[in-house]
Amino acid sequence: MNLKNPADRWGGVSQLLHWSIALLILTIGVVGLVMGELPRTPKYFWVYTAHKSLGITVLALVLLRIGWRLYAGAPRPLPGIPRWQAWLASATHGALYLLILAMPLSGWLYDSASGLRPFRWFGLVEVPRLAAPDEILASAAHDAHEWLFWLLVALVLAHAGAALHHHFIQRDATLARMLPRRLRAAPPHEDSP
Amino acid sequence: MTIKLTTPAAVAAALVATLGAAPAAAADYVQASGSTLAFASRYDGELFTGRFERFDTRVSFDPAQPQAGSLDVTIALTSASTGNADRDSTLKTADFFDTGTFAQARYTASGFRRLEDGQYAANGTLELRGVRKPVTLTFTWTDGAQPVLAGRAVVKRLDFGVGGGDWADTDTIPDAVNISTRVVLEPR
Numbered sequence A: 001m002n003l004k005n006p007a008d009r010w011g012g013v014s015q016l017l018h019w020s021i022a023l024l025i026l027t028i029g030v031v032g033l034v035m036g037e038l039p040r041t042p043k044y045f046w047v048y049t050a051h052k053s054l055g056i057t058v059l060a061l062v063l064l065r066i067g068w069r070l071y072a073g074a075p076r077p078l079p080g081i082p083r084w085q086a087w088l089a090s091a092t093h094g095a096l097y098l099l100i101l102a103m104p105l106s107g108w109l110y111d112s113a114s115g116l117r118p119f120r121w122f123g124l125v126e127v128p129r130l131a132a133p134d135e136i137l138a139s140a141a142h143d144a145h146e147w148l149f150w151l152l153v154a155l156v157l158a159h160a161g162a163a164l165h166h167h168f169i170q171r172d173a174t175l176a177r178m179l180p181r182r183l184r185a186a187p188p189h190e191d192s193p
Numbered sequence B: 001m002t003i004k005l006t007t008p009a010a011v012a013a014a015l016v017a018t019l020g021a022a023p024a025a026a027a028d029y030v031q032a033s034g035s036t037l038a039f040a041s042r043y044d045g046e047l048f049t050g051r052f053e054r055f056d057t058r059v060s061f062d063p064a065q066p067q068a069g070s071l072d073v074t075i076a077l078t079s080a081s082t083g084n085a086d087r088d089s090t091l092k093t094a095d096f097f098d099t100g101t102f103a104q105a106r107y108t109a110s111g112f113r114r115l116e117d118g119q120y121a122a123n124g125t126l127e128l129r130g131v132r133k134p135v136t137l138t139f140t141w142t143d144g145a146q147p148v149l150a151g152r153a154v155v156k157r158l159d160f161g162v163g164g165g166d167w168a169d170t171d172t173i174p175d176a177v178n179i180s181t182r183v184v185l186e187p188r
Helices: A012-035 A042-072 A083-114 A135-169 B008-021 B085-092
Strands: B028-031 B036-043 B046-052 B055-060 B070-076 B104-110 B112-114 B120-128 B131-142 B148-156 B176-187
Touching (some): A012 A042, A012 A083, A042 A083, B120 B148
Antiparallel strands (some): B028 B055, B028 B176, B070 B104, B104 B120, B112 B120, B148 B176
16 A cells, blocks of 8 residues: 555545544534533533644644655646646645644634633643733634634635535546545446436 | 802811711721732632722721721622633623622621731621621731731632532632732721
């Protein structure tokens, strides 16, 4: 099995990181949207801790992923893809990497500056504070966390929309090369009579 | 110029004159600006502090006769401020101060004791959240044109139902809350 990324598709490590981070972000996003509605009592604080812990996990994974990409490279754009499309895709990917870094960092900063209670990663490891308690900083970090989230949602929709467009409309390998082989065997829907 | 006794100014003047003429007990004081009333507790082991922005103190005190002294402090519970808006709003809820029902707390004491270390102690009563319980205030007294009463007390929050329900676990929030105050006083 080729772990590094061949020229025509993503290797196993990149795929694993891509999909696990995607799944984590989806989970964290849903929890983040819902948890604000929970009663603010200790009985529900584990939900906040879970949101923060998963976020720190994503931060670690995305750093690993960027490192891996620098080491293992990325497949070339598919032949026949217009230059502007390849450029736009690269720009979107770059922005996604930045956002996936900025989301946990702004959340972490918000948590630190709030100074409400200690944050232990999944209740196990005390996470150091990025800043001393500061209401103005906490409020700014919270706003950033929220705005970056909606920007991330917009970019993820564009990213997934483009992938699905390539897969089902243009019928090229853009999505398939981020999928394991056995899934790739399944062809796109046929509109044959 | 004739002064009509019915004008507000005349009435005010008469009141001031009465106050001035009264045998002003030199030991009666009210709170001046620059006074603080703070509390300190922990959440999950992490220290946090807060203060009451609004409180009002009246003291009668003569260091030579501490047993004749008295103290009356009214605390606006809505003015509790801990540097975090979420925590401040939680403090106002029924689980904590329940400020919708009990807007104020009050601490009263009469008759102080002089302690061996030169401090004084007041065996007073705290009325908080509809509960009245004894609370001892230990304080120092610094004489001057504006005397300063600097005191400390420990309040067991659960005695008063502060932080009940989900918050009652003392591993998370200890029962004992440390209170410290520095009241700058001026003669009444």
